[in-house]
Amino acid sequence: MSDALGPGSILAIVALGAVVVLAVLLLRRGTGAGAAGEGDLLARLYVMLERETAARTADSEAQRARLAEIERVLAARLDQSRAETADRLATIAQSITRDLGDARVRQGEALREMAEASARQLETIRTAVNERLHEAVERQMQTSFQRVLEQFAAMQKAMGEVTAMTAQIGDLKRLFSNVKTRGGWGEAQLRAILDDVLPAGAYQANCRLREGSAEVVEFAVRMPVRATTPPVLAIDSKFPTEAYERLLDAVNRVDAEAERAARRALETTLRIEARKIASKYIVPPVTVEFAVLYLPTDGLYAEVARLPGLLDEIGRTCRVIVMGPGLLPAMLRTIHLGYVTLALEERTDGIARLLGATRQEMLKMDGVLERLARNASAMSSSIDEARRRTRVVARQLRGLDGVESLVPEGAGDDAAAWTGETEFNGA
Incomplete structure (x- = not known):
């Protein structure tokens, strides 16, 4: 930090550069008596520049001293912080060690209590299992003994049946000898x-x-x-x-x-x-x-x-x-399948005949529909003619409305008769 250039050093260098440039310019322009006056001015400027440089150097030295003091203070504070942090860490480590010790003690006590409780439960379970196992073994032995007795009785019965079957087999052999x-x-x-x-x-x-x-x-x-x-x-x-x-x-x-x-x-x-x-x-x-x-x-x-x-x-x-x-049922099923196929073929022939008859009936129905269409066309023409005559009668009736407006009051009967005659003629 002491080797860095401060603001004063930078200004001094800039001023020195300006003086050098001005001196170079004056040397280029100066000739005769004017050159002596400018040299004097240059000397004064140089003196001022040295003074400014000395002041800037002193300022820089002061800043370096202040920076060194600040650095020393910061280093002292950093050392103090490190020491405080180390003390706190030591305190925390002691607290953690103490807590871990207490936790180990409590955990050991809890494990010991759990082991004792588990031992008691295991002993209870072992006792219950032994009792139930003893009961189950006794019950199983009784059941097995009963089953053995039943099987022995069944075996005796089966032996009797085998004896009877042996006799029947002998009878069957004698039967098959024929x-x-x-x-x-x-x-x-x-x-x-x-x-x-x-x-x-x-x-x-x-x-x-x-x-x-x-x-x-x-x-x-x-x-x-x-x-x-x-x-x-x-x-x-x-x-x-x-x-x-x-x-x-x-x-x-x-x-x-x-x-x-x-x-x-x-x-x-x-x-x-x-x-x-x-x-x-x-x-x-x-x-x-x-x-x-x-x-x-x-x-x-x-x-x-x-x-x-x-x-x-x-x-x-x-x-x-x-x-x-x-093997014989398989061959017979094949023959049965042939019967089914033959029946399906006969059904197919019947369906084909039925479809042929249906086609003939459809052709006849087509002729009937054609005649019905012609009759419908004639009926449509008759309906159109009737509608035309109806429109003619309607026009005549509209003309009759105009005639009634011209008939005197006493000629009502004659007007009605004329109207009826007109309708008859129109019809």
Whole structure:
């Protein structure tokens, strides 16, 4: 701050510059005696300038001294402020430290009280849980023991039912040992499936396919086609129980050789039955080009399907499709869908005929409307003519109003008669 130029220094420099400029100008103009007078003037100016410069320098020194004093005072005040701030900060730090200590003490006491309360609550909860758990365990044990007793009674009852079922299975085996009875059971099951899926009258039972032949197929399903005599699909039920039971017995005994022999026997039986069906029940055009061999149980069908290439070979050589209870309903639903499609086509034909008749009626209605339009046109012409005559009569009546104003008072009757005659003539 002491090195900075004050206002006095700046004015001194400006004055010195002005004197120098004036001296230069005087030196350029001065010649002879005038030059001596101007030199004297220049000397006086120089003296004045030195005095002014000294005064300005003293003023600058005084300002520097004042600035130094102000700087010293400000530094002292700043030191004092720093000391006061440090004291206040120390006081605040002591207060905060004291408050933190008190807060730690209070927090420790609160935590200790919370821990004691939590311990008491946990002990209460543990006691209640132990009591309830003991009660629940006792109740569960009683319930479990009761359930065990009930299950044991149910198991005894089931064992009795199993014994009875075993006896019934033996009766069923004896029943199925009869070929005719076994075939009747398969036929009844097949009839139930046909009744469930197909509409009424869609199949015929014990149908003779060839005239003069004694061979009848169990079921002949009429195919949904447009024909006077639609072809039928022959379905015959077979239940080779002996071969199937030998196969199951070999599987249960884990006898690989007996299992292979039983599978060969089952395969041979299926081939023979397929050839019989092909020779007896495939009679085009009375029947379609294939027939169905129905196996009454899914287990038997699964074992037949496991025989490699058997189903494909029977279908290719004999044109016989082997199906079980799981596959036959799907094919029958397809046939039923054909019946629905055929009914829709018949409905469509009926709708087409109805639309044709409606079109003819619309054409007739168009002729009637045309005649009605001509009559309406003639009626419109008659109405226009009547309106024209009405306007003529109205004009005549307006002329009659002018005549009545000229008739004397005693000639009222003659005027009325003349008016009536005029109206008659106008009409």
